[in-house]
Amino acid sequence: MKKFLEEFKEFALKGNVMSLAIGVIIGGAFQSLVTSFTDCFITPIINSIGGAEIGGHFQIFHTGQYIEYGAFISAVINFIIMAFVIFVIMKGINAIMDLGKKKEEAAPLTRKCPYCMGEIDIKATKCMHCTSDVPPAQE
Template identity: 60%
Template sequence: MKKFVQEFKTFALRGNVMDMAIGVIIGGAFSSIVTSFTENLISPIIGMLGGANFDQYSVTLLGATFKYGAFLTTVVNFIIMAFVLFCMIKVVNRMTMLGKKSEPAAAPTTKTCPYCLSEINIKATRCPHCTSEQPTE
């Protein structure tokens, strides 16, 4: 049992797990911000166009009430969150690329024999496979 607890502690304190936990917590907080933004700013603006609050749109069929306005608000929340996350990831990827320098392509060390098409050392004057003289370039 002691080994199991030790393995779990090693797993739980590993960097990736902690990063993921922090990401989930921040994601939950961010979700609350986007939900508030949509419900308190976007929905009333859209509601002004329709004459009522967007969240209050509903239809009743056979005694059941379908709140399609609340569903559409949730869809708008998702679209806004997806767009913001997309933009954030693009910025982070661009920032990580700024520090990296592109490495120049390494000079070739081999060439192909024009007679037997074998790969040979670039400095070779004769092909070791067909013994033909290599043209000078």
């Protein structure tokens, strides 16, 4: 049981799990902000454009049950806003991460033998094709 608890502690305190937890908390807070923005600004603007009410509903076969199409449209708008903001944030994070990385060209692993022009390892001092002594590679 002690080993199990130690493994769980190691798993829970890893950077990935903590980052995920923080992301979920911030995402929940941001989602409520976007919902409020949609309900307070976007929905009234859409309502005023055509005179139709986006927060509406209609009754199904006079049963007292309603389809809330306005709530669905608001949820779709919320989703689009959230997806766009996350896309923009990820593009920014990727751009910042790329600034820190230097574009390194991969060093060649082989070179040509000056005598037989066969491919040999960059560190080779003898050609495996013609057995000539090869001068060390210039670095």
